[in-house]
Amino acid sequence: MSFRELYLAKRASAHDAVSLVKDGETIVVPTGVGEPPLLLTALSDRRCEFHGVQVCQILPLRRFDYYDPETIAHVRHTAYFFGGPSRPGGQEGWIDYLPQYFSELPLLIKRDLVPADVVFALASPMDKHGFFAISLGTDYTMAALEKARKVVLEVNPRVPFTYGNCHVHISKVDAIVESEDPLMEVGLPAIGPVQEAIGKLVAEMIPDGATLQIGYGAIPDAVVMQLTHKQDLGIHTEMLGDGILRLIEAGVVTNKRKNYLPNRIIATFALGSQRLYDFMDRNPALEMHPVDFTNDPYLASRNDNLIAINATMQVDLVGQCGSESLGFVPYSGTGGQADFVRSANRSIGGKAFIVLPSTAKNDTISRIVPTLSIGTHTTTGKNDVNFVVTEYGVAQLRGKTAKQRAQALIAISHPKFRAELQEEAARLRLD
Numbered sequence: 091m092s093f094r095e096l097y098l099a100k101r102a103s104a105h106d107a108v109s110l111v112k113d114g115e116t117i118v119v120p121t122g123v124g125e126p127p128l129l130l131t132a133l134s135d136r137r138c139e140f141h142g143v144q145v146c147q148i149l150p151l152r153r154f155d156y157y158d159p160e161t162i163a164h165v166r167h168t169a170y171f172f173g174g175p176s177r178p179g180g181q182e183g184w185i186d187y188l189p190q191y192f193s194e195l196p197l198l199i200k201r202d203l204v205p206a207d208v209v210f211a212l213a214s215p216m217d218k219h220g221f222f223a224i225s226l227g228t229d230y231t232m233a234a235l236e237k238a239r240k241v242v243l244e245v246n247p248r249v250p251f252t253y254g255n256c257h258v259h260i261s262k263v264d265a266i267v268e269s270e271d272p273l274m275e276v277g278l279p280a281i282g283p284v285q286e287a288i289g290k291l292v293a294e295m296i297p298d299g300a301t302l303q304i305g306y307g308a309i310p311d312a313v314v315m316q317l318t319h320k321q322d323l324g325i326h327t328e329m330l331g332d333g334i335l336r337l338i339e340a341g342v343v344t345n346k347r348k349n350y351l352p353n354r355i356i357a358t359f360a361l362g363s364q365r366l367y368d369f370m371d372r373n374p375a376l377e378m379h380p381v382d383f384t385n386d387p388y389l390a391s392r393n394d395n396l397i398a399i400n401a402t403m404q405v406d407l408v409g410q411c412g413s414e415s416l417g418f419v420p421y422s423g424t425g426g427q428a429d430f431v432r433s434a435n436r437s438i439g440g441k442a443f444i445v446l447p448s449t450a451k452n453d454t455i456s457r458i459v460p461t462l463s464i465g466t467h468t469t470t471g472k473n474d475v476n477f478v479v480t481e482y483g484v485a486q487l488r489g490k491t492a493k494q495r496a497q498a499l500i501a502i503s504h505p506k507f508r509a510e511l512q513e514e515a516a517r518l519r520l521d
Contacts, residue, residue, distance in 0.1 A: 093220035093260050100266045104132035107265040110240045113140055115207035118199075118234035119147040121359040122173075123274045123367075124227020126244030128267055129210045130154045137165040146188070146204075148229065148423070149173040149361075151274050159184040170195060170230070171423030180420045189467075192328065192426040193385035196233035206234035212273075213243040213258070214251040214371075220260040225252040225370060226273075227359045228378045232256065240264045248273050250370035254356075254377030275363045278311050278332050284447045285312040287481040292399060292443050293317055295477070295484070299347035300439075301393040303327040303430045304334060305400035306361070309445040313399050317342060324348035326393050328384055328426040330357040330376075335366050345375065350392040358384040385429040391436030398430035398442045402469065403450075405478055406462045407496040407511070407520055409487045411444055411470040418465025431474045435488070441477060444470065448480040448504040458503035460514035478502065496520035 134155035179185030289312030314333035434442035
C-alpha cells in the first residue's frame, strides 16, 4: 500500500477519531498553537461519554467546552503550564498542574512518570516520503508520540513543514482528521514606557554575534525591538515568535557567528502570526526540535555568548524569583526559564537576564520584595539568578553576598519603596 493509500485509509471525522480514546487514558496535546481545535472540539462535544480522561498540555490558547468544572469526572485538563483557558480552573482548584522543568518533560514521559496514552496534535500535510511535521509544538510531543497507544493528527495545509527532529511517519498514525481552518495567531504584546526602558537596558548589554533565547511577554519583546542595530545575532530558543521574525527580516539575525549549530535557528514551538508560520515552511535555516534538546542546559550552553531573557513577577532580596504564581495561587508554570538561566550561566560569555517592572497595580505594590509572598512557587533560585533588570537599572547578583544582593536590588526598586525595603533588609540582617 502506498503512503497516499495509507493516508486515505486513515482519514476520519473528528467525531469518529475521538472514539479511539479509552476511559482512564491521558491525551497529550502540544504547546499553544499546536493544539488541534477540531479534535478538542469533538472531545468536548462527546466528553460525557468518557470517564476519567485527562488532557495534558502546556499553554492552551482556546477555551474548549471540556474546561467545565461540572464534567471533570468525564474529561479534565491537567496543566503542564497554565494558559488563559486553564488559569481560572487552576486558581479555583478544579484543574491540577504538574510541576516540572520544561526540558525534562520528555524524560518524564519516556520513564513513564507522566502518562501519554494518546496524542492529539496539529500537523503539516504529509510529504512524498510519508512524513508529517509536528512543527508548531515539537516540545514534549515527540516523546509522547513514541509512547502513545494511539496517535491522531489534525492535518492542516497552513501548518508549516519544518526541518529538525519533528517528524512522524504515516505508519505510526492511527487516524487523520483534515482541516483548512485558519491557525490561531498570537500578536506581539503591548509595550509601554516601562517595558521600553527595561528593553534598552538589556539591549545595551547584548553584544554583536550573541545567540538569543527570548521568553514570552512584553518585556522580552521590548528587548527584541531594541536590537535592530545589532549584527550577526543567532537564535537558540524555546519559543519562536514575531519579534524574532522582525529581527530576521531586518537582517540582524544571520546565525553565522553561532559556534554551536551555526547558520540555523533552533526552537521547539512557535507562537505568532501566519506570516511567521509561512516563514517556517521548508526553511533550511530553521530547525524545530524536542524541548529536551533545545532547553537542555548542557547542550544550549554550548552556544558561546548565549543571552537568556525571561520575565518574572517578584524577586526577593536574595534574588529568588517567583515567576509562576501569585502567592500560592497558580498563574503560569516553570516553563523554560530555569533551563535557560542555567544554560546562559554555563555559556562562555553568556548572560541570563530576569526582567520585571519595579511595581504592580499602578505603583502601589513593589515587585522587589523582602521575601517572596507566602506560598509563592520559586521558579529560579538565588544560586542561578544573575542579572535582574527593572526600569531603574541592572542588579548583577552572581558572586555577590546576600547583603550585597539586597543592596543591589533595593537600588533598582521603585524610589517610593526603597526606604521601606531598606528597613526590611535591616530586619532580615541584610543591611
